[in-house]
Amino acid sequence: MQGGLEGYDLIGDVHGCGATLGSLLDRLGYHQRGGVYRHPRRKVIFLGDLIDRGPRIRLAVTIARRMVEEGEAHIVMGNHEVNALAYSHRAPGSPGYEWLREHSLRHNRIIKETLEQYRDHPQEWEEALAWFLDIPLYLELDGLRVVHACWDQPLVEELRREHPDGRIDEAFLAASAVPGTLAFRILDRLTRGTHVPLPEGVEIQSGDGFTRRSFRAHFWAREPQTWGDVIFQPDNLPGDLENRELSPEERSYLSYYGPEQPPLFIGHYWCEGIPALPAANIACLDYSAVKFGRLVAYRWSGESRLDADHFVWVRVPREEQARPQPWEIDFD
Structure with missing residues (x-):
């Protein structure tokens, strides 16, 4: 690290908890100057999913965007930023499809709070979408x-060939809306991870209120044998499905990130409880802040073996009066 930088503070999925984000930055020693949070010796890296679900979405985006634009932070794109871009871009020449992401009841529900909070600020929303498109899919x-969500080395290398800085464009976004394309596989794996389909007729009633017909799988088991070896989500599998053997096809579809690889930071997976490391070189920082969990950061200072003592978090209590009070940073 250069220029007197001591390290990075990596922050998990904010999902519109803007006031909580301000509280976490305060706890990490960042102070607001000129409408931007700054630290004399450290920078932030946001792991994506700034938007949707939470009460202060505009505030969360404003804090992160200002920090990035002022050089005080970096960010990678989350699947909710991808969703917003596809939801807001018309499908070019696709009969029967008006938008890259269909305006279905399910998709409308996911982005509902974001659109409502930007309704009286249409120009700000257009600027936010333009900024989302400029966010890279990964950082090294x-x-x-x-x-x-998932570091898949072959797909990262494929992305690098055409987009060396990890930033996509509108053509890539349009191509990613078509299942089976390389753009779809890259965007799906890096921002949504791996999903293993459930057996016919089996569903999970997820904690976020959605019915799911697949489960989220992680990518750091060296030789996984069963579904239970790779499941990575708070929702349990029905019956004894965790004992079900992975088929050769399922096993070949999984990514693998070995212990010899550099430290990797991810969000996305709705973890619960006290933050812990799933592997010695991997930290997941999504601890369900918007569902009254924790908004979590990891203070990284160059170590190759991660340390759970470096987690810092702010809890989000259910009682409204105990939460960080709403406030706005100075927009002028």
């Missing part, structure tokens, strides 16, 4: 790696 800097 100073000996660490960052991606929202």
